[in-house]
Amino acid sequence: MLNKILPHKIVNIIEQKLNYEKLYELRFRTNRKATVNYDGKFYYLSEKGLSNSLFDGIEVDKQFLNDIIVKASDYSLYTVNRNICNGFITISGGIRIGIAGEYVWESGEIKTVKNFDGLTVRIPHEVKGCSGKILKTIADNGIHSSLIISPPGCGKTTMLRDLSRQISARSPNNNILLIDERCEIAASSNGIPQLDVGNNTDIISNCTKEAAILRGIRSMNPRVVITDELATKEDIEAVYSAVCCGVGVIASVHAADQYDLMNKVFFDHAIKHRLFTRYIVLSDKPTMGTVSGIYDENFSEVYL
């Protein structure tokens, strides 16, 4: 899919000099050198592949960024305007392009984004079996509502995808409702998931958690709800409503660790009322997706 949005020159470097499986992120900034997250570390993207020297990096201009966005929108930028206003576009294969630029406001609303300054192209990878270590503690003896905690880029989405696949595979009773707000987990395209999220998983994409949980629980009768990146008060309230309906919720959140989570304003209430009974902390050390701790509702460590 990258070859549909990136210039041939960059695609050739990726195909000939890099291993796609280790490519996690490409970053392009106007009139600056392109960088790449390769196997968890950042490098400059050079003609020879990877480089630690700024001097060797390939410089990209404004037109380069524009072309990527135009191609990502299939030459119809207006069709993705709503996503651009939210700061990202997701294209086929679950590739997410984060966008920085000049926001245009009108009557207190973001109308569009122009003069793109930076793009972050995130490439999803399926790591089947990566949730094996936490699956027991989450899904044995019923489903524990769980929160996966980590800073960005530590493998939360990959973990959620694998949990969905594995919980779904355990029993046909395990009907899962996957709320894929940014189309990253299942990477659905025209209603068909591009990544394996399990046989018994229903996917609601491009929808806020609040709206999806309200409708999904009523209409799809799930046993488990899986969703990513809880960030707002509304998100937490939506999870509350799901848990109160007797549905297990597995979600993720951006935080350094459990202590950082406790300092988050909206989570205070959720922690106090034991909304989640499992907290899983992920780290990128030594490698992405490393489980550095599993905790119960009282933040006591759960030993496997």
Added chain:
Amino acid sequence: MKLTTKLLLIALSCAAGLLVGAFFSNALKRKRDFFSELLAFIDSVASDITFRQEGIRSVASNFKSTCKSKLKNVLDEYEQAPDSIPLLSFLPKNESKVVADFFCGIGKSDLITEKAELSNVRSTVEELNTKYKEKCSTRCAMFLKLGLLAGLALGILII
């Protein structure tokens, strides 16, 4: 020369004159139909921007099935390579450039700019459409008549 041969010659030269007239008349009609359909296509894009938001390729693909003019070929080429629309030989250079610029620029701007650009190009295309409609109504019949008369005159000169 026999009378029947003479009549046949006159009929043939009239037919040839008519064909020449029809050639010029059709050239005008082709341009008129092209701009008329282009205008309708622009309206479809505008409506897609406002309501459906399916994308220009989808609009082009749907519109193509109803196309009778050379716009069909342009839409075919656009679907293959949206970045490079060649100049159209049946149009004057400046008008062909308007069309090529429209297709090369469409869908590449943010929502606000796109609407403004579409409105600008629509008024240009509307002017061209009106121009060719007027030309057609005044000249198409004239070309046919002139062709017929020229053919008749040629026939008389020959016999």
